[in-house]
Amino acid sequence: MKHRWVYGAIGTLTAAALVGSVASPVQADAANVAEGQGTSKVAEQLRLVMDQLGFQEVLDTAPPSTAQLRTMRNPVDKDGKQARAFAAADPKPIVQQPQMDATIIELDRHGRPVSSGTVLMSPTYKNGVVVPVDRNLSTKSVRWRQWDDAGWYKNKGQGTIDVVPGRENAPLDHMLDYPASVLKLMVNFGVLRLVDQGEIKLDDTYAYNPTEISPLCGNATSNTVRAYMDASLTWSSNGASCALIKLLHDHKAVDPLNKTFQDLGLETLQLKGTRASNGGRWSNEITMSSLDTAKLLTLVNGAAGTLWRAPSGKRVKADDVLSPASRKFFRDELAQQGFNDMLSSTNWCGGDYPAPGLPNATPSRWIGADGTVTVEGNKFGRDVRPCNKKAEVTFAHKTGWVNNSAADAGIVHALPGQGGRSYVIVVFSNLGTQYIDAGRPQTPPGIYPFSYTEKFAKLGRAMDTFEKGRARH
Known part of the structure; x- marks a missing residue:
């Protein structure tokens, strides 16, 4: 990409919408105007695509009753006991605009950030709102709140527990989605810091x-750190991830890890409340x-020189955070991701659904001899070889759901001769397995x-097409 870092006024969007037509020029959102900033092209395109995809059209397979809302509690070990809600006798339209939080950081050919866009969507921001982001990939314009399961229904998506202190007067207010298994990025980052130390x-x-056995973590195991990390990142083993978190606790490294995130300017990244x-x-x-999360992956991707300045003013450099060897190991593991079924959908290659x-x-x-994908016993049942032959990018990423x-959060690089784009993309949403598309087909017995x-896959494709066009200029 040849464009320079973009943070100031850009003007109206000129690129055609990838999922529909633009009725009128897109204006900078109110928060940006208040701070005297415009919006980057990637930010406005991201907001436009998210708005036009109509995430509010999904169906809720398990809407809580009024009585259930009165007694609903925030569960612990959320990834351990959450049953998939793949079918319901009578799914209902979602009660309000879904919660979404998405970022793209565009990278030059050396891996340095040159532009970014962050968009929030919620019952308060039904058409999406662009977050003002400065040269340090930072914002003080959002009051970040902790996710609340019942609060999303009862309080119109408004959280009550602040994640970052001192933001009471911020112009934007957003309840962060629970990160699900993408939290394993923080865990593995922390383990690699121990390796480097x-x-x-x-x-x-x-x-x-473990001195306590839990359904999430399972029983005692023994393996190499490398093997635990591979299982945690490539097929999202909860047991392996629990082992790595306990390893961090054994080395009294959890609190220092959370402080490291703060010191790097990654204020919302917090691995809190886990059991030693x-x-x-x-x-x-x-x-x-x-x-x-996108900034963390920008560090993992790596580049020479300063990537941004921390709140202290210190220059943040990839080699000072993780060694080149650790960053390469991290990237290589993410590139072996088995679950390509959210922003990417190649595991479902060739069908009418998903997009x-x-x-x-x-x-x-x-991939087996017949071309179908099986990830730790989970069979997808479609021949992915035709999609693999048409691949244009690598996607080193981590998915998660409850x-x-x-x-879904990852690093995208174009394959040789495929347009030259490089960027980091991260999407969080409350639209987990409880929410389905109208008319979604059933999978055959024994198939994952x-x-x-599928709106997430459409979002991934639309933004990649946009980035491909950007890289040509």
Whole structure:
């Protein structure tokens, strides 16, 4: 990409909408106007696509009754006990605009950020609102709140617990979506920090001996740190991730990790409330915004020189945060992702549903002789080889879901001869497995069920097409 860092006024959007036509020029949102800023092209395109995809058209397979709302509590170990809601006798339209938080950071050919866009959507911002972001990929314009399961229904998507202090007067107010298994990015980052500090080695054997057994974490296991990380990142093993969190606790590294995030200017990244006894208790205290997650992945992607300045004024450089070897290991593991079924949908190649997403290839590790994908016993049942042959990008990413959370975060690079775009994309939403598209087909017995609305795949494809066009100029 040849364009310079963009943060000031851009003017009206000129690129055609990828999912519909533009009725009138898009104006800068009220918050940006108040701060004297315009919006970047990627920010406005992201907002436009999110608005036109109509996420509010999904159906809720398990809307709570009034009586259930009175007694609803925020669960702990959210990833451990949440049953998939793949079918319902009488699904209802979603009661209000879904909660969404999405960021794209555009990178130059050296991996340096050159422009970004962050968009929030909620019952308060039904058409999406662009977040003002400065040269340090930071914003003080949002009062970030912790996710509240019942509060989304009872309080019109308005949270009550602040994540970042001192933002009471911010012009925007947003309840962060629960990050689900994308939280494993923070966990593995923390473990690699221990590797770089010489506390542990990737090939050390770690005996996971929980003093409390939980459904999320399972029983005692023993494996190398490398193997635990591979299972955590490529097929989202909760047991392996609990082991890694307990490893962090064993080294008294959780609080320092949270402080490191703060010191790097990643204020919303907080791995809080987990249990030292077993690495479990993944509750709403664990928070991530799309912007800070995208910044974390920008560090993992790596580049020479200063990427941004921290709140202290210190220059943040990739090599000072993670060693080149650790960053390469992290990227390589994310590139082996088995679940390509949210922003990318290549695991579902060739069917009428879901729509095509980001045009990446499913890693060969998961592909059988018949071309179908099986991820740790989860069979997708479609031949992905035609989509792999048409792949245009690599997508090193991590997905996550529970019933009221959908998440995908990754690094995109064009394959040779495929347009040259490089960017980080992160999407968080409350539209987890509880929400479905009208008319969604049933999967055959024994086949992994659809996890997300296909609107996420459409969002991934639309923004990748936009980035491909941007890279040509």
